[in-house]
Amino acid sequence: MSLVFNGPIPGQSLTTEPKNAAYERAPEVTDPIKALDVHLNNLTKPEAMEDALYFLELGIDLVTLVEGILRSAVIEGIHSIDVSLIIAPVIHEHIKAAATKVGMEFDEGFDNPDRDVAIQYERDTMRAKKMLRKLKDEESDPELEEINVMEEEPMEEEAEIELTDMPPAPMGLMARV
Secondary structure, X not given: OOOOOOOOOOOHHHOOOOOOOHHHOOOOOOOHHHHHHHHHHHXXXXXHHHHHHHHHHHOOOHHHHHHHHHXXXXXXXXXXXXXXXXXXXXXXXXXXXXXXXXXXXXXXXXXXXXXXXXXXXXXXXXXXXXXXXXXXXXXXXXXXXXXXXXXXXXXXXXXXXXXXXXXXXXXXXXOOO
């Protein structure tokens, strides 16, 4: 799943009228407390919180969701990026509390080494099971067993010949490694 970012592209400010976009002008709110009030007022609307919880339910982690909300406000000229960095933890906790209150399981978006190890272990287990199933299917086919046996025997003899016929590796300071 990918999110679409309709923000400015690099160099866009060089091809448009200066101060044409909302994010190029002074922000509407410069006080972090007032900016937080704007966001919390928006998030108290049922449809806004319903949308936020929907995205968490889809699998978007909470950190990404909060960053998206704050970037949107910056692009609309509501506040600056600096204010976003200041108020992000509070908005994160507000949405987290709402999601926890309704009993939703969600990814908070922070690195969890134990979780990463568990996920890697599960992936490796699934890969191993898939390989074992494939090997088992190949072994159960009598025609493949016969072909595999015939292919393995000559290759072992060729390998022995190749090892004995190889010249000794060059040694010295200028020898290739």
